[in-house]
Amino acid sequence: MADMTMAPAANPKASDEVAIRIEGMNKWYGQFHVLRDINLTVTRGERIVIAGPSGSGKSTMIRCINRLEEHQSGKIIVDGTELTNDLKNIDKVRSEVGMVFQHFNLFPHLTILENCTLAPIWVRKIPKKQAEETAMHFLEKVKIPDQAHKYPGMLSGGQQQRVAIARSLCMMPKIMLFDEPTSALDPEMIKEVLDTMIELAEEGMTMLCVTHEMGFAQSVADRVIFMADGQIVEQNNPHDFFHNPQSERTKQFLSQIL
Ligand code: ADP
Ligand code: MG
Numbered sequence: 001m002a003d004m005t006m007a008p009a010a011n012p013k014a015s016d017e018v019a020i021r022i023e024g025m026n027k028w029y030g031q032f033h034v035l036r037d038i039n040l041t042v043t044r045g046e047r048i049v050i051a052g053p054s055g056s057g058k059s060t061m062i063r064c065i066n067r068l069e070e071h072q073s074g075k076i077i078v079d080g081t082e083l084t085n086d087l088k089n090i091d092k093v094r095s096e097v098g099m100v101f102q103h104f105n106l107f108p109h110l111t112i113l114e115n116c117t118l119a120p121i122w123v124r125k126i127p128k129k130q131a132e133e134t135a136m137h138f139l140e141k142v143k144i145p146d147q148a149h150k151y152p153g154m155l156s157g158g159q160q161q162r163v164a165i166a167r168s169l170c171m172m173p174k175i176m177l178f179d180e181p182t183s184a185l186d187p188e189m190i191k192e193v194l195d196t197m198i199e200l201a202e203e204g205m206t207m208l209c210v211t212h213e214m215g216f217a218q219s220v221a222d223r224v225i226f227m228a229d230g231q232i233v234e235q236n237n238p239h240d241f242f243h244n245p246q247s248e249r250t251k252q253f254l255s256q257i258l
Contacts (some may be wrong), residue, residue: 008121009039010099011045011046011047013044013045013203013204014045014046014222015043015044015045015234017043018042018043018044018196019042019043019044019076019079019174019175019206020040020041020042020047020065020076020077020078020175020208021040021042021075021077022040022041022065022074022075022076023039023074024038024039024073024075024079025039025059025064025071025073025075026038026071026072026073026129027064027065027070027071027072028072032167033230034057034060034089034230034234035057035060035061035071035230035231037231038061038231039234040232041258042056042175042206042208043206044174044206045204045205046207046220046222046223047205047207047211047221047223048207048208048221048222048224049205049210049211049220049221049223049224049225049238050062050208050209050210050224050225050227051210051212051214051224051225051226051253052183052213052227052228052233053253054227055070055165055230056227056228056229056230057227057230058126058179058210059179059180062076062099062177063179064076064083065078065093065097065177065208066078066093066094066097066099066153066177067090067094068099069108071083074246078093079096079174079175080187081093083234095123095124095171096172096173096174096175097173097176097177098168098169098171098173098175098176098177099168099176099177099179100161100165100176100178100179100181101179102179102180102181102184103184104152104157104160104161104163104164106152106160106167108125108150108151108152109151110152111150111151112139112147112148112149112155113132113135113149114138114242115152115163115167116131116134116135116138116139116167116170117131117132118135119133119137119170119171120134120171124171131170134165134170135148136148138166138167138169138170139163139166139168139170141166141199142163142165142166143162143196144159144166144209147159147163156186156189157189158185158188158189158192158193159192161193162180162193163190165181165193165196165197165200169200174206175206175207175208176200176207176208177207177208178207178208178209178210178211180196180209180210180211180212180220181193181209182211182213183212187233190213194213194216196218197209197220198216198220202208212257214257214258217238217241217242218238218242219238221237221238222237223235223236223238224237224239224242226249226250226253228249228253233247233250234246234249234250235248242254242258
């Protein structure tokens with residue numbers, strides 16, 4: 001009988017509802033076929049970790065989900081809206097999808113609070129006072145309300161990344177995409193950012209995280225997706241992914257990072 005003792009707890013927040021569906025998706029950069037026949041369905045509340053060697057197309061894939069990159073064939077449907085050249089659809093999808101990058105991309109000349117209220121005020125047309133209240137709520141959530149009136153340059157990398165997460169949350173996204181959010185951080189700051197992400201996961205946020213933090217994958221992910229050479233090579237629950245990898249490519253990758 002299979003050993004189930006290490007199996008992760010079923011995710012009570014996941015549902016059958018589809019958050020993202022990618023079907024037969026391909027993308028080229030010029031002549032270079034960067035994503036090959038990607039098929040992926042993410043259900044609401046699901047937490048996905050995307051792993052794979054550098055250059056395998058992880059960033060490109062998640063950037064396609066909010067149309068920072070354009071795909072050339074196949075379908076990407078986010079919360080029921082298909083991504084096409086229709087700008088209205090692109091706006092709709094972007095309003096529902098938050099993204100956090102390796103480099104925090106905060107506006108250096110705006111305070112932390114202003115970074116968090118800029119888009120809600122100008123894009124969402126939310127009154128300033130209400131936007132500030134929401135921003136303070138999320139700054140408290142990421143445990144830096146006391147930094148609200150400082151500028152990004154006065155904060156540590158870990159604090160800046162937590163601001164970037166709070167800033168995304170101020171737009172009330174249904175889905176959060178993370179692209180190596182801890183890769184640019186000093187080791188002692190990685191945990192504070194991961195803790196924020198864990199809390200978000202526990203609250204039921206649908207999350208796709210590109211990360212090399214395999215501890216995070218093991219404890220938080222419902223599913224680990226392994227990419228190589230522009231393809232999804234293998235996917236599984238974390239226990240089976242780490243303990244019983246199927247493909248040679250996955251085994252080789254794991255032997256290098258674990
Ligand atoms: P990963 O995030 O897994 O490291 P990327 O999605 O960044 O991979 O890149 C996949 C491949 O596409 C790499 O070979 C990279 O050099 C190439 N690439 C990424 N962005 C561009 C671009 N804007 N133009 C051309 N090639 C790109
Ligand atoms: Mg990348």
